[in-house]
Amino acid sequence: MIEVFIFATLNGLVTGLLLFMLASGLTLIFSMMGVLNFAHASFYMLGAYFAYSISLQFGYWTGLIFAPLIVGVLGAVIERYGLRKVHQSGHVAELVFTFGLAFLIEEAVQFFWGPDTKGYQTPELLNFPLFTLFGQEFSAYRGFMIAISISIFMGLYYVLTRSRIGIIIQAAITHPNTVANLGHNVPMIFMCVFGVGTALAGLAGVIAGPVLTTFPGMAAVLGSIVFVIVVIGGLGSLAGAFIASLLIGLLQSYAIASDLGMPDLLNLLGVEFERSHPLHDLWTITLPQIAPVLPFLLLVLVLIFRPTGLMGKREQ
Amino acid sequence: MRIFRIPMSLNYTLLTVLLSITSYTNAQEPIRIAFIDPLSGTFASIGSNGLRQLEFAAEYYFNSKGGVLGGREIEIVPLDNQQSPTETQVQFRRAISEDIRIIFQGNSSAVANTLNDAITRHNRRNPGAEILQINYSAVDPVLTNENCSFWHFRFDAHVNMKLDVLTDYIALNDDIESLYIIGQDYSFGHVVSETTIDLLAKKRPDIEIVGNEFHPIGQVKDFTPYVTKIGSSGADAVLTGNFGADMVSLARSIMDSGLEMPIYTFYAAYDGITATLGEDGIDQIYLVHNEISNPIPTEERKEFIRAYKAESPNSDVTQPRIINALRMVVAAIEESQSADPYDIALALEDMRFTNFSGEEIWMRADDHQAFQSLHISVHTDQGIEFDADNSGLGLYSEYHVAAEDTIVETSCRMRRPRR
Numbered sequence: 001m002i003e004v005f006i007f008a009t010l011n012g013l014v015t016g017l018l019l020f021m022l023a024s025g026l027t028l029i030f031s032m033m034g035v036l037n038f039a040h041a042s043f044y045m046l047g048a049y050f051a052y053s054i055s056l057q058f059g060y061w062t063g064l065i066f067a068p069l070i071v072g073v074l075g076a077v078i079e080r081y082g083l084r085k086v087h088q089s090g091h092v093a094e095l096v097f098t099f100g101l102a103f104l105i106e107e108a109v110q111f112f113w114g115p116d117t118k119g120y121q122t123p124e125l126l127n128f129p130l131f132t133l134f135g136q137e138f139s140a141y142r143g144f145m146i147a148i149s150i151s152i153f154m155g156l157y158y159v160l161t162r163s164r165i166g167i168i169i170q171a172a173i174t175h176p177n178t179v180a181n182l183g184h185n186v187p188m189i190f191m192c193v194f195g196v197g198t199a200l201a202g203l204a205g206v207i208a209g210p211v212l213t214t215f216p217g218m219a220a221v222l223g224s225i226v227f228v229i230v231v232i233g234g235l236g237s238l239a240g241a242f243i244a245s246l247l248i249g250l251l252q253s254y255a256i257a258s259d260l261g262m263p264d265l266l267n268l269l270g271v272e273f274e275r276s277h278p279l280h281d282l283w284t285i286t287l288p289q290i291a292p293v294l295p296f297l298l299l300v301l302v303l304i305f306r307p308t309g310l311m312g313k314r315e316q
Numbered sequence: 317m318r319i320f321r322i323p324m325s326l327n328y329t330l331l332t333v334l335l336s337i338t339s340y341t342n343a344q345e346p347i348r349i350a351f352i353d354p355l356s357g358t359f360a361s362i363g364s365n366g367l368r369q370l371e372f373a374a375e376y377y378f379n380s381k382g383g384v385l386g387g388r389e390i391e392i393v394p395l396d397n398q399q400s401p402t403e404t405q406v407q408f409r410r411a412i413s414e415d416i417r418i419i420f421q422g423n424s425s426a427v428a429n430t431l432n433d434a435i436t437r438h439n440r441r442n443p444g445a446e447i448l449q450i451n452y453s454a455v456d457p458v459l460t461n462e463n464c465s466f467w468h469f470r471f472d473a474h475v476n477m478k479l480d481v482l483t484d485y486i487a488l489n490d491d492i493e494s495l496y497i498i499g500q501d502y503s504f505g506h507v508v509s510e511t512t513i514d515l516l517a518k519k520r521p522d523i524e525i526v527g528n529e530f531h532p533i534g535q536v537k538d539f540t541p542y543v544t545k546i547g548s549s550g551a552d553a554v555l556t557g558n559f560g561a562d563m564v565s566l567a568r569s570i571m572d573s574g575l576e577m578p579i580y581t582f583y584a585a586y587d588g589i590t591a592t593l594g595e596d597g598i599d600q601i602y603l604v605h606n607e608i609s610n611p612i613p614t615e616e617r618k619e620f621i622r623a624y625k626a627e628s629p630n631s632d633v634t635q636p637r638i639i640n641a642l643r644m645v646v647a648a649i650e651e652s653q654s655a656d657p658y659d660i661a662l663a664l665e666d667m668r669f670t671n672f673s674g675e676e677i678w679m680r681a682d683d684h685q686a687f688q689s690l691h692i693s694v695h696t697d698q699g700i701e702f703d704a705d706n707s708g709l710g711l712y713s714e715y716h717v718a719a720e721d722t723i724v725e726t727s728c729r730m731r732r733p734r735r
Contacts, residue, residue, distance in 0.1 A: 007544040015538050107356075114630070115361035117564050117588030119707065129574055136547040137574030142540075211572065212538055213564045213592060217358035221537055221561075256541040288542075289501060292535040 003134035008257035009250065014142050016249020017149030021204035022222065023229040023241040024156060025197030031173050031236030032193050035083070035091060038098040041223035042105035043198040047071045047205025048214045049113055052120040060123035068202040075198025079191045102219070110216050118214040145207050152200065153242060160238065169193060173236075228299045234312020243310055248295045255294055261286030346391035347384060347655050349374075349418045349642075350411040352404060352431070355396035358534060359560060361587045362423055366452075366638055367394050368631055370420060372624055373639040377646070384646055385653065392420075399423055401430040408434050412447070417657050418645065422453025422472070422638070425504055429456065429463065436465050439733070446733075448657035452641045456503065460685040464728035467657065469664055469684045471641040471677075473606050475507050475557075477724055481690045481717050482580055482604045483515040486523070486553065489578075494524040496551035498542060498566065500558055501530035508557035508582075526551045534562060539569035547575050559583035564592050571596040578602055585695065586634040591705035593695060598709070601695035607636040608673055609693045609711035610700050617672040621702055632704050640671045640686075644679065658735060678719065683728035690717045 026040045050070050051063035078101070086097045122141045129137035160166040172179045172189050180186045205218075212218065229248055233240030263284060302309060351370055354363035374390040383389045393416060395407040404427050411419060421431055428451050439446040449468045451459060457474045486492055497512055499505030509528055516523050526549040529542060536542075543566075546554060554577060558566055563584050570579060571593070580602050584593065593601060612618050621633050633639075648663035649655055665681035677688040693711035700710035 004544060004548050007548075008541060011538065011540045011544060014540070110356070110360060115364060115587075116705070117361070117561065117592050119588065119591030119594060119705070121594060132574070134548070136544065137572075139572050139574075141572075211568065213561055213568060215561050215564075215588070216360070217534065217561055220358065221535065225537070253541045257545060288545075289530050290532075291541075292532050292537075 004257050008253045012250035012253030016246035020245035022226045025200040027230050027241045029197045035094040039101035041219040042102045043201040044205040045219040047202030048209030051206040067206045068199045071202025072195045072199025076195030079194035120209045120214040122210040228295045232302045234309030237311040240311030255291035256288045346389040348391045348416045350393045350416045352395045352407050352421045354399040357398040359399045418448045420450045425454040425456030428454030446657045452638045460683040461727045464683045471637045471686045478604045479511045485692050487519040492552045494526045494551050496527035496546045496554045498529040500533040539566045543569040543573045553578045555580040586704050591707040597695050609713045614674045644669045683726040687719045689719050
C-alpha cells in the first residue's frame, strides 16, 4: 500500500507541476488583460509539435530551448496584430477571438503535421530509471520534469515579486494609466507578458510531449482542466494557480490509486441494491472510474462556496 | 396528321440528344460509395487513412482497369461524421439526398449501431431505394446478433471472435498467472472486460484477474497513476481494448515505468502508434487482428503495398479489410450485373472470395458476418519486410487461427425483405 501512496504522490506532483506551467501563463495573461485565453492549451500543443520537428533535426535539447521561443514569439505576434485590434471591441470579442484561434491552431497542426500520433521521444541522456522502488521505476525524465517546473515557478515568483520588471508588471495590472504616465509602454508590457505566458505553455508542451504523447487532440485534453485550475486558484493569482495545480494533480492521482467506490460507501451505510435496480450503474461507480472528472466537481464546489477561488481577491 | 408537320430535322436532333444522354449515363455514370467516418477531430487519423486506402483500392483494382459493369467508375464520396452518432445522422441524410446507395463505415460501434437503425428504418419506408451498410471495422457483437439486418454486412471479426483467439493465446502462456484488464469506460471496453473474464474462467481458471479498471474515454492525460496500480497488483500481463491516444499513452506509461509484461491489445499499431511505442515496446505489445501481417504471404499483396507506398509514402496499408470489403462488393455487383443494394446483398450472401493474401473469406448468409483467419502479431523489428510508420518496426504474426476455427454461433433471426 505504501508504494502505491508514494508513487501516487510523485505522479500527482508531476501532473500538478505540468498543469501549473500552463496555468501560470494563463492566469498572468488574465490578470493583465482581463481576457481568458481559450487558445492557451493550443500553444502548449504547438510547443510539443515544434519541439518534435526540431528534435528530428537537431536533437531534443535544441528543441527544449528553441520551441518555447518560437511559440513565445508567435504568441507575441498574435497579441500585437490580433488581440490588440480586437481588444477595442470589448471582452466578448476577445473571448471569441481566442476561441476561434484554438480551432485554427488545431486545424493548422493537422494540416502541417497530419492527424497521426508523433513519435516524439525522451532524450537518450535521461533514458534511465532515477530510482526503483518496490519493483517500479521512476524515470529520470519525470524527475527532470519536476525540476524544470519548480525552477520555472521559483524564477517566475522571483521576477514578479523581487525585480524591477515585476514591479512594473504588477503596477500595470492594477494601474495601467499611471504606469503609462510614468513613461512605460504599457501595450508593450502586455505583449511581452502574453509572449512569456505562451512561451511557458510551449515549454510545458515540449517537456510533456514525449510522455503524454504528441497528437492533435492533446490541447483539448488539457485545455478544460487548465481553466478549472485558474478558477479554483482564483483568477489572476499565481500562488493560487500553484496550489490548485498541485491539488488537482494529487487529487486525481490519489483517486485513481484508491480502490474505493460507491459499493464501499453503501456497505458502510448497510444499504444494498439489486443488480436490476434502474440506478445500478450509479451504485457501482468507483473512484478511479471518475477520477478524471473530479476536478470539475471541485470546480462546482469552489464556485458555490468560494466564488473568488482559493486565493482570489474579491472584485471591487 | 399534324404531328408530321414538325420538321424532320428537329425530330432527329431531339432523338439524337435523348439517345446520347441515355447512352452517356449508361456508360459513364459512376457507382458512388459514401465513406462516413471521422475525417476531422480527435479520431481523424484513423478515418482519413481508411479513406486513402479505400480510394486507392478503387483506383488500383477497378477504375484503372476500365471500371465496373462495363465501364462504370467507382467514386468514393467522403462524408465526415467526426465519429459522432448525431453528425452521422446528418451525413446519412446527405448521402440519401445525393442518391448514394452504398455506405462504408467502420469507426465506433456507437456510430455503426446508429447507422444500422437509420438504414433499417429508411429501407422499410423506401422500398426500391434501399441503402447498403458495409461495416469494415465496428466490432460490437450485436450488429450480427440481436440487431442484425439484411442491409448490414461486417467484414471484421467481432469482439467475441477476437477475444476467443486472444484468450487462447494467453492460456498457452504458462508464465501468466494473473491478468490486469483496463479499458475505456463505454460499451466496447465493458464487452472486452466481461468476455475476457468469462472466457479465461473456462480456459485457464487458475489465472487471477487482479484488476478490472475503466477510465473515461479520451480524458486521461497521464496513465502513470493507473500503471502504478498495475505494477503493485503484481499482474503478469495487461489486456486492453483501448485505441488511439488512450492506447499509446497507456503502453508508453507501462514501458516508462519499467514494467516488463506482455500487453495484449486490439489496436496498438499504425497511424503513428508503432513509431511512438518505438523500440521500447519490442516483444511486449501483442495485437489480435484479421489479415496476416509480416511475413506477407503473396506477391499480389506485396505489389499492392508497394504501389500504395509509392503514392502515399507516409501512410501504410493498415486496414486490408476495407480493401476486401470493396472487392467483395464489386464482385457482388459483377455477379448480379446490378448496382442495386438488394441484388448486391443477395450476391454477397454466402460469397467465398479469395483476397490479396491468397486466403478465402466467407460471408455467412445467416447474420452477414465475414469469416477469415485471425492472427496474433507482436510489435518487433525482426523479420519485418513491411514496417509501420516508416519506423523499421512492425507487426510479425506469430499465432494463427484458421477461418473455420473462428466461426461462432449467432442469435441473429434475419428479416429478409421480399421483392
